Amino acid sequence: MAHAPAPAPDKPLVVLTQRTIWLIFGALMASMFLSSLDQTIVSTAMPTIVGELDGVAHQGWVVTAYILAVAIGMPLYGKFGDLYGRRWPFLVAIGLFTVASAGAGMADSMLTLVAWRAVQGLGGGGLMILSQSIIADIVPASERGKYMGPLGALFGVSAVLGPLLGGWLTEGPGWRWAFWINIPVGLAAFAIAWFALRLPSHRSSRPVDWAGIVSMAVATTGIVLITSWESLADGGYDWTDGRLLGLVALTVAAVGAFVLAENRAAEPLIPLRLFKNRTFTITTLIGLVLGMGLFSAMAMLPTFLQMSTGAGVTESGWLMLPMMVGVMLTSIVSGFAVAKSGRYKAYPIAGLAIVAVGMVWLTTLAGDTSMWVFGAMIFTLGAGMGLVMQVVVLAVQNAVDPSELGTATSANNFFREVGASVGVALFTTIFTSRLTDNLGQVFAGAPDVGAGAEARLTPAMVAALPEPLHSGVVDAYADALAPSFWYLVPLVLVGFVLALFLPVIKLSDVAGMVARGEAIEDPAKVAARQEAVGERAAERSEVPVGTAGAAVGHHDAAPTDIVER
Structure with a gap:
């Protein structure tokens, strides 16, 4: 395996006290919030942006440019962070994102907006990957769950807050503030990271790939x-x-x-030998199929809500709240549970099973489905998602050499992003094809509506349609969407089967930077651990002779000392 360059001897080692860890974690939370909030705010403002910039024909490029830049940037940040340290790449990512937000807010054409969104994607991809990698640098895998859980829950918070804030900004100060609001947040995140993110930097003699x-x-x-x-x-x-x-x-x-x-x-960008690592391969494949299946479902559900309820973009975002509650709840609970028990395999298995149940349940979606039932459906999806996303990242980080934490983390996320792109495109094609046929039949019996009305439908227009035309359109959306979920169920089941073969490796109790010789553990924590070991040794020495063998045998077989396969 490749090894990280040793830190220069004249540089003091970082002491990972609990205060230092919390300061760095705060910087990561601020930066992740910046990135995740932007995505939901902009999606809310997009219809207004497209209308003002006269860019309906190029609307797809705004989304595509961002996704593409995120996907390309992930492996770069992962590799460069391993080679040169993560402090400066992280600051660059915040800077790129903030500058691009200012530029996007001043865009006077769709071409300019697309260009700035691509730059934003380069920054956003870095924030996502480096945050996960830095957590692995400063926190041992055995304790990492309780930090990665809140990071995952942050996406849920932003998904709820984003549509509300985006709608308010679009209807109030204007859509440009959907981008400009990132500037003060970005500057604050940069300042926090500048002072709190005291991570070592180093040079690599290996050539760039x-x-x-x-x-x-x-x-x-x-x-x-x-x-x-x-x-x-x-x-x-x-x-x-x-x-x-x-x-x-x-x-x-x-x-x-x-x-x-x-x-x-x-020094390959994504070393192919990583695929010889069974944990890396299985978790990467799980990420790929989960990206294809779950993100496809999430992409179309807001559209159905808007058409079926007449809700605006902001309101439909609120109606997705049960999914985010599910994500937040299970990601935090599972994170703390993994940190306490040291076991993680059961969570992706259970999570993927729950997601599969949610997918099957969504195939029963109909035009008259109550919002309470719909909320229960998407809560199920979110609960399953929260059990999987952060745990598979923890598993892959625990299974690779500490010198390749960033590379392995970025590769895992890269394939999930590619899977999401492919899945959303294919699912949208299936849904659109069925919807076009269904709407054609609905409007065939209503010649007074006008030719091509199905291509111009908006939530407001659907809400204004008289009966039975209104019910016909809502049913057409439900009948197009619900059966399409059957195409996603096999993907989730493939992920479930893969999770059954996920190796269980004892979670490391050494942080990545400590393992690489770039930091030392908190002396107080070391002393407390040694004291606990001494107390356990004293207890064993006091066991009566007749039961000593049983006590020793039990200790040797303790779950935390076993590497399960």
């Missing part, structure tokens, strides 16, 4: 563009289109070039 970076970027761009072609190209998927065929050929060639480059590189 430029061939791997370029081929990865080209391959990722191709995959995202191909899966988003339906929304980007005027004619949709036309397999006689030379542009589409050329893009497919270029993507296949780039994937092949990437594999060759990684086999030859001295």
